[in-house]
Amino acid sequence: MTRPVTVGLDGSAAGFAAAEWGAREARRRELPLRLVHAWEWQPYAHAPPVGADAPRLWSERVAREAAAELRRRHPELSITADHLAGPPSEMLCDVARDAELLAVGTAGIGGLAGFFVGSVAMSVVAHTERPVVLVRAGTTDEEEHRFASDDQAPSTMPYRPVALGLDLSRPCDEVIRFAYEAAAVRAAPLQVIHGWSPPAFFAYGVGAEQNWQADMAVQETEEMRAALGPWREKYPGVEVIEQSVIGNSAHHLVEAGATAGLVVIGRRTTRPWAGAPRIGHTAHAVLHHCPAPVAVVPHT
Incomplete structure (x- = not known):
C-alpha cells in the first residue's frame, strides 16, 4: 500500500x-x-x-x-x-x-x-x-536550500543539510533510517549530532590530571561512527558530517536548525513507568525553539 x-x-x-x-x-x-x-x-x-x-x-x-x-x-x-x-x-x-x-x-x-x-x-x-x-x-521553498538567486530555480539549488540528533544509549533504526532517507531524497548532507556529558565526579576534580575530555571525546566519536557504519553502507551516496559534542544535544540541534533544512529527533513510545504518553525534554526544547522543520520519529 x-x-x-x-x-x-x-x-x-x-x-x-x-x-x-x-x-x-x-x-x-x-x-x-x-x-x-x-x-x-x-x-x-x-x-x-x-x-x-x-x-x-x-x-x-x-x-x-x-x-x-x-x-x-x-x-x-x-x-x-x-x-x-x-x-x-x-x-x-x-x-x-x-x-x-x-x-x-x-x-x-x-x-x-x-x-x-x-x-x-x-x-x-x-x-x-x-x-x-x-x-x-x-x-518557504528557498529556506530548504543553501543558496537562492533570482536566476536559479529551486530544483537546481543544493539542499541544506538534514540534522539528526543521535542518542548512543539507544540508537534507533527507525530514527536513523528516516534521517538517511530524508537526506537521500534531497541529495543533501546528513549532519549527525551526538551530545554527551562527562561523569559527575569529573566536575569535582577527580581525575582532573588526566586528559579525560580528549579521551572521552575520542571514545564517543568512535561509538558514533560504529553506530552509523551499517547505514553508510546502505546509503553510500549520503555525505555524513559527524559531530560529537559535550552537553545536551537539544541546544546543539537548535543551533543546527539555523542552517539545516530539516531536523530529525526521536521519541520513545515505551517507558519503564506507567502513565500517559509524553514528549521528552530534548524533543520539547527542539520543537519550541528550532527554526527549521522538525521531524519527530517514534521508536521503542
Whole structure:
C-alpha cells in the first residue's frame, strides 16, 4: 500500500506552510499528498452573529481551498482533501496511521521566545506512532536550500543539510533510517549530532590530571561512527558530517536548525513507568525553539 504524505490543516498561515512543505516532500518522495481538516462542533452560549452553520461551512472549505491552490502550484502531484468531524488531535492520530508522515504547522512568536506549538500538535506528537513533522509559519521553498538567486530555480539549488540528533544509549533504526532517507531524497548532507556529558565526579576534580575530555571525546566519536557504519553502507551516496559534542544535544540541534533544512529527533513510545504518553525534554526544547522543520520519529 502506498502511504501518502498527510498534512493536518487548521486554516492558519502555519497550517498552509505545513501543506506547502508537505507538497514538496510528497514530490521528493514521489508519493500522493493528503490534506485533512478536522472540525469539532462546539456548543454556543448564544447564537453566533453570522449564523450557526458558518463555522462548519468555513471548516469544509479549508482543505478544499488549500488543495486547489496546491494543485495550481504542483500540477503533477496527486492531491486529495478530506473534511473530518471529531476532535482534531484524535482525527489526526487516526489518519497518521496510514501516512508516510504527518505534517502540522506551528506559529512563530518571536526570535527570543521561540515558536508556539499548539495543544493539538503536541498531543499528536505524543500519541501517534508515525513520524510527525512540525513546520513553522513562514517556511518557504528557498529556506530548504543553501543558496537562492533570482536566476536559479529551486530544483537546481543544493539542499541544506538534514540534522539528526543521535542518542548512543539507544540508537534507533527507525530514527536513523528516516534521517538517511530524508537526506537521500534531497541529495543533501546528513549532519549527525551526538551530545554527551562527562561523569559527575569529573566536575569535582577527580581525575582532573588526566586528559579525560580528549579521551572521552575520542571514545564517543568512535561509538558514533560504529553506530552509523551499517547505514553508510546502505546509503553510500549520503555525505555524513559527524559531530560529537559535550552537553545536551537539544541546544546543539537548535543551533543546527539555523542552517539545516530539516531536523530529525526521536521519541520513545515505551517507558519503564506507567502513565500517559509524553514528549521528552530534548524533543520539547527542539520543537519550541528550532527554526527549521522538525521531524519527530517514534521508536521503542
